[in-house]
Amino acid sequence: MNPQELDLDPETLAAQRAARALLKHDTKILTVTFFVFIFLLFILYKPLPFTLALLPPFLFIFYVVNIWRQWNALIVHKLRCPHCGERLAEHVHLLYSPSSKCRHCKQPALASTSQLEKTE
Numbered sequence: 001m002n003p004q005e006l007d008l009d010p011e012t013l014a015a016q017r018a019a020r021a022l023l024k025h026d027t028k029i030l031t032v033t034f035f036v037f038i039f040l041l042f043i044l045y046k047p048l049p050f051t052l053a054l055l056p057p058f059l060f061i062f063y064v065v066n067i068w069r070q071w072n073a074l075i076v077h078k079l080r081c082p083h084c085g086e087r088l089a090e091h092v093h094l095l096y097s098p099s100s101k102c103r104h105c106k107q108p109a110l111a112s113t114s115q116l117e118k119t120e
């Protein structure tokens with residue numbers, strides 16, 4: 001076993017895998033939406049300076065949506081810390097991404113992608 005792997009019970013692993021699957025699914029939707037928006041922006045608004053001025057707000061919106069969906073995956077699947085049992089997220093914070101460590105006991109709480117995929 002990799003020393004960096006977390007020792008998680010099957011139920012926690014399944015919940016983390018489900019959260020990861022939700023994130024993967026959301027990533028596809030977000031990526032397609034992003035490129036459709038960018039494409040429409042350049043098609044509908046011909047003046048280049050105006051189009052370029054709209055890019056930063058679009059990028060900011062996608063940045064915030066990206067953070068929101070990470071918190072949402074933790075909340076929807078009610079992920080709990082394997083060490084202290086506390087919920088990993090109860091509220092969405094739009095200014096920063098959730099950490100892989102528990103905010104209560106500061107222990108690593110989320111399995112790495114490789115661990116989740118290896119035991120699938």
Ligand SMILES: [Zn+2]
Nearest residue numbers: 081084102105
């Ligand atoms: Zn904890």
